[in-house]
Amino acid sequence: MIVCFDIGGTAIKGAVAHAPEDVRPLPRRPTPLQDFDAFVQVLRDTIAESGGAPECIAISIAGVLDPDSGAATVANIPCIHGRRLVADLEAALALPVIVANDADCFAIAEAGLGAGRGHRVVFGAIIGSGVGGGLVIDGRLINSHGGFAGEWGHGPVAATRTGNPPLEIPRFQCGCGLKGCVDATCSARGMETLHMHLHGERLTSEEIIAGWDAGELKASQTIDIVVDVIASPLALVINVTGATIVPVGGGLSNSRTFLQAIDAAVRARILRRFDRPLVVPALCTVEPGLLGAALLGLTANHQKE
Ligand SMILES: [Zn+2]
Secondary structure, eight states: OEEEEEEOSSEEEEEEEEETTEEEEEEEEEOOSSOHHHHHHHHHHHHHHTTSOOSOEEEEESSEEOTTTOBEEOTTOTTTTTSBHHHHHHHHHSSOEEEEEHHHHHHHHHHHHSTTTTOSEEEEEEESSSEEEEEEETTEESOSSSSOTTOTTOSSOSOSEETTTTEEOOOOBOTTSOBSOHHHHHSHHHHHHHHHHHHSOOOOHHHHHHHHHTTOHHHHHHHHHHHHHHHHHHHHHHHHHOOSBEEEESGGGGOHHHHHHHHHHHHTTSSSOOSSOSEEEOSOOSSHHHHHHHHHHHHHHHHHO
16 A cells, blocks of 8 residues: 655645555645645645555655756745655655656556556646646656656747748747747747737637637637647657657646647647547546556555565
8 A cells, every 4th residue: 555645835635545446535735835844744644544554655746856866846835845855755754755746647647547548658748837748658657766757848949930821939938947948838828928929918828729719810820829839849759759649638638629739730740640639638637646646656666566
């Protein structure tokens, strides 16, 4: 048995996992943001509630670990930001601890229990408040230490001349510190920034997608550009990894028509021909972080035995 957690800036959600099909949620608690001891105590209380002695703890976080130093980058939880999270938690809890990025947990959940079942190479993509992803090959997450593999959303690769007729698009500043990231143009906020830049209109990403669905001209121009900018880097990811399925999660994946447009654009840009959708909605829509952490923990535990 293992205990898994999905830790975000508001809540710490825990669950007891006996098997991939047997993951039972425990009560959620508010995340202590400033006090590491209080943070550890919440984990202890949750572990105590599991009613057993877990073999390990597996945690999904909205951040990354530095592969060299182990230092965590978790901007919205100051008390763990900068800490060597695995070492500090193992010392505090006296249990083996696995920590993974939330997009990686999403990818492993989709590979094991979602739209990626039956595929050897699964690239799980997040398109929402950020653009991220994770790669799972033969059931194993390609990211044993850290959280940078699969980060296709960052790097100055967004096209700057795009649309029909072509328009010049600036390299927007990204939250990661770089300019011209796919994230800066194609995340929910990126789409809003792009729409504002093109049309001087402040709309939410939901409103822009709804306008595009309704055939509205300005929204359609924005979405055409977003789809064009996002499709090339995603196509390259598929060529490089050989992924045969790309389950998509995140807020923008709620629009089926938006995903279908991305799927068509991506399939037109890759070498391999698919006569079926490749970019598809995720199936593990309830607690993917928790499920992915459970699978990671159970797999690690199994390999140890
Ligand atoms: Zn970036």
